[in-house]
Amino acid sequence: MKLSSPFFHHALPTSKVMQLVIAALIPGILLQVYFFGYGVIINLFLCGFTAIAAEFLVLKLRDRDPWSTIKDNSALLTGLLLAVAIPPTLPFWMSIVGTGFAIVFAKQLYGGLGFNPFNPAMVGYVLLLISFPVEMTAWLPSVELAAKTPSLSESMQLIFVGKTSSGLSVNDFRILADGYTMATPLDHMKTEHTLGKMSSEIISQNHFAANLKGWAWVNYGYAFGGIILLATKTIRWQIPASFLLSIVVTSSLLHWWDPELYNPAKFHLVTGATMLGAFFITTDPVSASTTPKGRLIYGALIGFLVVVIRNFGGYPEAIGFAVLLLNLAAPTIDHYTKPQVYGHQTEKESVHD
């Protein structure tokens, strides 16, 4: 039996960590494919491949050995995270632009893995969201509602050509059986609120519950993957816990203040990218806070901002913006939450001596 001192940790190499994270994405991805179609798979391949190609290109330009870096799977993970965040029928060149920007600008221009102050996948997502707001919010309805769902080849045609061979566009697939178009629950909620409708009215609308169900299942899938990550100690508990708790507290307070304007916690927890954000996005080891106390603050502030932006901001979903804002704050949070080194005294105590 190999013996070693107790303070030596068995740290997994980066590539293994990234593989684990990618594996933990699978339950969520499967559910997302079930509810939103094959476009998700095509996007995964497209973004994953673009991410690796972009990483290869930049490393070549920087005279580094590309393969040893690509093997750490971090670029692949960035691509995959972006792929599950974008609508399943997004035109292919937008996915490529977003992924390329994420790798080249948000990651490699800052010096590569470990030096990027911002979460690359979210930089790519926000770039696409503010550049192409129409396409980026054109989600298909959940499968049980859709009048027709695109087959694999139809999804390909939608992504690469913009129209299927039978002349259908993305919007034709967004129409429900009764001729109604459905946005994502968050988007729908926002639009209807601006029309002066009340939450209880919106929730009781036809199809709303059914559409929400699809999104809830996808969220459960990512939460399940997140629990695997927690169990294997790939991520620490602090950020997801404080993030989710903060969402619950903030949204519950608002809901208590005015239940017809602000939705309860159970809505915010299962819509949008909440669970993907809680376990996969906010926990990015490079751009997140790194001290135990700092992680609690970091997660809580993101959760708070998510609810605030969802309720009061201009865009329906807020994980990307909230994460980027807190990425900026992470170094400051770390600075003020440095853990005490064993045997050292705080400044206050040493003054007393």
Next chain:
Amino acid sequence: MKILSDNKQVIHDGLWHNNAALVQLLGLCPLLAVTGTLINGLGLGIATTFVLVGSNVTVSIIRKHIPKEIRIPIFVMLIASFVTNVQLLMNAFTYELYLILGIFIPLIVTNCAIIGRAEAFASKNQPIPSFMDGLAQGVGFTIVLMVLGALREFVGQGTILDGSHLLLGEWARDLTVHFYITDQKFLFAILPPGAFIGLGLLVAAKNYLDMKKRVNEFVGEAIASNS
């Protein structure tokens, strides 16, 4: 001959070596805000250059009569009067462009590049070099505005020289070059973040060229000293 080489130095400083936008990083507010298209950049660049030349020459002429303690308010008033001229001129001759540039024309007063040149150069030099300095700095600033504007315009909506009739008159309508026609504008490039990233890329490109030049000079010297 000394004056000539001084002038050369001043021009080189303004256009490249000590460029207001790329090296001093001054005047970023209008730089980032109005460079949505090349023509907008050119319009603001010309206005800024005019003010810069005017204020530099005036400050230089009266520099011996300005009390040191209140020089900044005096500079600001001089600059403001030139800005008022520019604003009225643009209002009269390029009305549409005047509307597009809007608040950024009066804001030329607060452009640090202008007061910076008055303080750092014009208040210590003869009128002629001050004139050259103002012109070189202004043209250097204008070029950056134009390049950044062209970059954002090209990436954002696939055109170059869009809206040239605003500045040059009706005949220039055909100057606009359409590189690709798209339904979806790439809003990121047109919005302020695109300006920040575009400027970052321009600064990086300038530093890269400088670095390459230094390396070449170094290699050249090494070869010369070896032989």
